[in-house]
Amino acid sequence: AAKADGRGRWAFFEQSMEEQVRTRENLAHALRRAIDTESLHVLYQPQTTIDGRTVLSVEALLRWTDPDMGAISPSVFVPIAEETGLINDLGLYVLRQACTDARAWPHLGLAVNVSPTQFRHPRFIDDLRETLEQAGFDPARLEIEVTETVFATSSPEVMETLTRVQEMGVRVALDDFGVGYSSLSYLRRFPFDTLKIDRSFIADLEIGAHAHSILSTIIDLGEALGMKVVAEGIETAHQVAILQRTNCDKLQGFFMSRPVPPEQIRGVEDRLAAAQPDAATGPALTI
Numbered sequence: 007a008a009k010a011d012g013r014g015r016w017a018f019f020e021q022s023m024e025e026q027v028r029t030r031e032n033l034a035h036a037l038r039r040a041i042d043t044e045s046l047h048v049l050y051q052p053q054t055t056i057d058g059r060t061v062l063s064v065e066a067l068l069r070w071t072d073p074d075m076g077a078i079s080p081s082v083f084v085p086i087a088e089e090t091g092l093i094n095d096l097g098l099y100v101l102r103q104a105c106t107d108a109r110a111w112p113h114l115g116l117a118v119n120v121s122p123t124q125f126r127h128p129r130f131i132d133d134l135r136e137t138l139e140q141a142g143f144d145p146a147r148l149e150i151e152v153t154e155t156v157f158a159t160s161s162p163e164v165m166e167t168l169t170r171v172q173e174m175g176v177r178v179a180l181d182d183f184g185v186g187y188s189s190l191s192y193l194r195r196f197p198f199d200t201l202k203i204d205r206s207f208i209a210d211l212e213i214g215a216h217a218h219s220i221l222s223t224i225i226d227l228g229e230a231l232g233m234k235v236v237a238e239g240i241e242t243a244h245q246v247a248i249l250q251r252t253n254c255d256k257l258q259g260f261f262m263s264r265p266v267p268p269e270q271i272r273g274v275e276d277r278l279a280a281a282q283p284d285a286a287t288g289p290a291l292t293i
């Protein structure tokens with residue numbers, strides 16, 4: 007009976023592996039089609055001043071809705087695009103689209119995520135320069151967001167690419183700061199312009215006893231190293247209030263605005279500007 011059980015499990019295991027591969031292949035195939043037919047779209051999430059009332063920039067966030075499979079999260083399809091070599095085309099698509107859309111908001115900065123594979127691609131610098139030129143987009147408005155996995159291979163090429171991006175006038179943000187293994191060592195070795203504190207540190211504010219101290223220490227560290235500091239994942243007025251008492255430079259999160267289609271950015275700006283200061287700070291005054 008034990009043997010049969012074992013075989014049964016094995017057969018089940020095999021099948022699910024095969025199924026997984028098939029799903030991945032289906033996804034990769036569908037994604038290829040989506041890139042070719044440009045049926046992807048880009049949403050934009052505001053990054054605001056520390057009071058949450060003035061939009062300073064927007065982060066481009068890719069969305070994919072497949073006709074058959076429905077909406078698929080970037081945390082699912084971006085890794086697949088990385089593994090299947092689609093990420094460069096995908097990344098370029100987002101960059102082009104974002105530079106085009108952002109012409110409607112000349113007063114705002116634009117942040118675009120760049121995956122590790124895309125960043126390390128030999129053509130990345132040329133692609134970036136060509137895209138900016140073709141879109142007639144001011145490099146000084148653009149910031150690329152990279153995660154620390156880019157820097158895990160300590161090749162001279164990575165430093166070289168970072169330097170060349172910055173020489174172009176484009177800024178570089180370290181995204182999801184604080185959740186990786188070596189965040190601090192990368193901070194010491196690479197000259198980022200901006201530090202984006204991972205949203206888990208913001209969520210911790212509601213529960214962790216030391217969360218306040220950890221958060222404000224990270225912010226002060228970024229500040230001391232001459233970086234702009236952005237807090238991600240702001241969901242409550244209480245969190246806004248806490249951040250207002252730190253040296254943080256920008257806020258981003260559902261409390262101010264979810265990612266929205268480009269035509270809604272002006273409306274979000276108006277809504278935030280019109281918000282009552284008391285509504286934005288809320289329980290602030292009582293903490």
Ligand code: C2E
Nearest residue numbers: 067068080081084100119120121239240241258259260261
């Ligand atoms: P990210 O770059 O750290 O982007 C922030 C993510 O947090 C977005 O998820 C955003 O919708 C979400 N978010 C923003 N505010 C809040 C909040 O207050 N609460 C919570 N719970 N979440 C919030 P999204 O759009 O699903 O993207 C997930 C990740 O997928 C991104 O993380 C980024 O790593 C990747 N991604 C998205 N678009 C692109 C892209 O165009 N290129 C690349 N390479 N990666 C992308």
Ligand code: MG
Nearest residue numbers: 065119151181
């Ligand atoms: Mg990002």
Ligand code: MG
Nearest residue numbers: 181182202238
């Ligand atoms: Mg992030």
Ligand code: MG
Nearest residue numbers: 229253254255
């Ligand atoms: Mg500051």
